[in-house]
Amino acid sequence: MRTKLALATAALTGAALALTACSGDGGSAGGDSESTTIGFFTNKAAWEPSFDDMNTASEDDGFTLDFTGYSDQAAYDAFVKQAFRTNEKPDLFTWQTGPSLGEIVEAGMVAPTTEIWEQAIADGDVEEGLAADYTFDGEQYCVPLNHVYWVMYYNKDIYAEYDLEVPTTWDQLMGNAQVLVDNGVVPFHQMNIIFEFVWFQAILLGLDPQAYDGLADGSTSYTDPSVVEAMTIWHDMQSDGYFVDPGVTTDPQTQLQTGEVAMMYFGTFLTGQLGDIDMVSNEDYGIFPMPNVNPELEERQVVVETGPLCVGAGSANEDAALEYSAWWMGDEAQSAWAESRGDLSFNPDATVADPALAEITAEVSGEGNSIHTRYLEATPVPIYTVAAEEFGAFVTNNDDPMGHLEAIQAEADAYWDEQ
């Protein structure tokens, strides 16, 4: 009898504990009169200081972000997807634009932000064209977290030493690279992980923008003559010694600082990282737009990378997170953000402190520029995964481009057949 009683007590206690564990209400209650704490999750762990600055900026508006940063993309993706299967849905979280955002929108994980976008466009806080990356079935989801142009950074001392001019055409750029190689300097940085696709993006877009855009919707094959030509140009540049060995894993900003490489095709977020190692823009380094490969093209082809800040549908503080998103789009928030990150903002009224950054923004965002989504965000996830592996191997071995293109196309065929 006693045994039975003990067992029953243990079982009931266990069940009670389990129920307690399941019924947590997700931390702070919304609608606090003082300040609302919003649970915020991101894969950008290194950006925590900037989000601390944003907490200072949002103090008067009554918002505080409770920051949780992941530094591993795979672990972060898995966390977010799993979190939405529980009662602890993230209030606010960062993601990627493109097909992977479409995936989580379709799964009902993201709260719509259509009204916020309408208001922001009416107030002139954001250009209407930017909404395309955030629109699914006529509704907008998330707001832009960051807005980055991909441009060329160069070491000014090296340019001065070899008497080089800032290039405005592809031929001039290649001419500069040849001069540097002849003098034993490595012209360009590149990597075989994370950013292994960027030179493919730059060369193909500057050669045939239509083919570049067609890769994103399956209308262009990876074995299309333009794509093959772009890969061949890249292959020849590697053969000519224009790139640093991808096995060099020193930080990119340090490579530019020490002159290990003379130029670096990168997102404008590099400005902040160069500032962190005390490099001064327009003194130590300069920035210029990537010239078109094909001189016949009428407009300059520019790549933009934009990442979303999303509100979790059904999260504990959904309303507060939506209010925060509306505040985020405004001038005050964006000026604070641009200053903290040392980067630019999607909001044209936000002040960009760095003069070189302000100049390049004006140069690539005005008339005569054609803006395209970065390859990573533009490409469906399964195709991108294979492409990243193939480009990584190509950067490493500089072997025959055709094998890599056929491998990516095989995955693209499988993907588009399923759609």
Add this chain to the structure above:
Amino acid sequence: MTLPTPRQADLLPAARPTRNQYWLSSAGFVAPAVLLVAVVLYLPFIWTTWISFTEYNGLGDPVWVGLENYREMFADPEFLTSIRNTLFWVVGTIALPVGLGLLIATLSHGMPNATVFRLPFLIPYAVSGVAVGVIWSFVLQTNGALSQALAFLGLPGSELRWLLDDPLNTFVMIGAATWQGAGVNALLFGIGLQSIPKEPIEAARVDGASGFTLFRTMTWPMLAPLTTVVVGLAIVGSLKTFDVIWGMTKGGPGRVSETLALTMFKETFVNNAYGLGAAVALFLTVVTVLASIIYLRRQLADSRSI
């Protein structure tokens, strides 16, 4: 004054619990452990098995696809590379960390202050695998510490791309794992050597055995039980190698240095192909369990025949 007499009932031996009561109270003690193992091991295993027959991207619900993931897995040349690399790791781990551990233990056995001699080999074992990966990738990166040292000394090899070229990158990673693992194997073999009785060894010496002959004919057979454990652990450990590779090449460039554990992780969490990842996980589990059973059976059969 008389002492109170104890009641008769108190003097009788306590009634023995019935079989049912005995079983119930045993079950009460065992239940928490069984429950814990079931919740954290068996249920996930059953779920993983089920997921391996579905297509699932982590969102929505899994869709039943039968053996499709297994077909895709064996048709993928990258998967075959992953199996090849895993075999490299198994052979390499048995040959290097275990072999080197045995060598260190044997050479230092009977030395005064043997512990001091073994200590430097043991220290890396305290470092986590990911940290080992980070340290060694700094040493082995192209034009990194090793290449610079070789160039400075005028030795060949400074032009090698240690972490980029296949299968060189897998071999140098096995080298890094050896740096980490040899010490603990030396420690285990050292304990084994100390537990060998002195008399038979002395008798063999009297008979004229010495050096390698003595080791081959006497020490090695008497070390067999411990060798079984060390090699068994090495096989299982190497089959699921992950951390050192993740810290050094992440299975790249491309996918040339992946092992089965990395393939499982990448398919699941990087490619969001949870079904395919689960199929790889199941394959790895079956291989590990089979390898352990086959190896241990053989070893135990051998030891019974001694």
